[in-house]
Amino acid sequence: MRLHIKKVLMKHLLTVLFSLLITTSVYAVDEERLIQESQLAIKSFAGQLKSELMAGMQKGGPLHAMTVCHDLAEDIARDHSQKLGWEISRTSLKPRNTKNSPDSWEAAVLNTFEQRKAAGEPIDNIDHAEINSINGESQFRYMKAIPTQPLCLSCHGDNIAADVSEKIDHLYPNDKARGFKLGDIRGAFSIKRTIE
Numbered sequence: 649m650r651l652h653i654k655k656v657l658m659k660h661l662l663t664v665l666f667s668l669l670i671t672t673s674v675y676a677v678d679e680e681r682l683i684q685e686s687q688l689a690i691k692s693f694a695g696q697l698k699s700e701l702m703a704g705m706q707k708g709g710p711l712h713a714m715t716v717c718h719d720l721a722e723d724i725a726r727d728h729s730q731k732l733g734w735e736i737s738r739t740s741l742k743p744r745n746t747k748n749s750p751d752s753w754e755a756a757v758l759n760t761f762e763q764r765k766a767a768g769e770p771i772d773n774i775d776h777a778e779i780n781s782i783n784g785e786s787q788f789r790y791m792k793a794i795p796t797q798p799l800c801l802s803c804h805g806d807n808i809a810a811d812v813s814e815k816i817d818h819l820y821p822n823d824k825a826r827g828f829k830l831g832d833i834r835g836a837f838s839i840k841r842t843i844e
């Protein structure tokens with residue numbers, strides 16, 4: 649009799665362990681796929697932003713490119729989001745456009761990015777993925793750090809030309825995105841996606 653109970657218990661325990669194993673591995677595979685899709689989407693989003701920026705710089709230097717960024721950045725993010733069916737955006741602890749201010753989750757992740765950079769991790773490797781349950785819905789969130797490159801300094805660095813600076817003041821009276829140095833984390837791409 650006691651042996652029988654033990655056997656039944658063992659069977660239950662094994663079933664529970666086995667199903668746990670399956671759910672965690674399915675979850676892991678799924679998260680891996682979501683991360684890969686996010687990285688591809690970011691590549692395309694970043695590529696389009698950069699080519700518009702470069703075209704603007706070539707046409708009329710940073711002053712003209714400022715207008716391009718101002719007019720196009722939001723549209724490019726919106727087009728990508730609509731095409732993907734999820735939200736893709738850029739954010740920063742020191743945003744230029746207040747519409748790009750981080751939500752509390754993004755701000756917390758950006759703070760851990762700063763800590764990871766301070767601990768010596770290369771910015772290109774810094775990212776973070778999470779699956780959260782919100783009101784019974786699963787939500788995948790992903791962020792990837794953006795490094796400050798030489799090209800960025802004419803609009804986000806210490807020595808911004810007077811006319812460009814004036815334009816920034818005019819278009820973004822609450823701008824915080826100045827004073828960045830080469831190799832600083834300028835911000836991050838952020839993805840929010842509901843999972844069926």
Ligand code: HEC
Pocket residue numbers: 701709710711712713714717718721722738739740742743744745746748794795796797799800801802803804825834835836
């Ligand atoms: C010609 C000026 C200019 C240059 C060069 C430039 N930016 Fe910006 N950047 C802007 C403007 C203007 C905005 C605000 C866009 C908007 O209204 O959403 C912005 C916004 C951003 C944002 C979104 C968060 C925020 O601050 O609002 C990030 C991230 C960013 N830039 C990163 C970069 C990086 C990285 C580079 C270099 C590869 C770069 N920028 C080069 C003008 C520039």
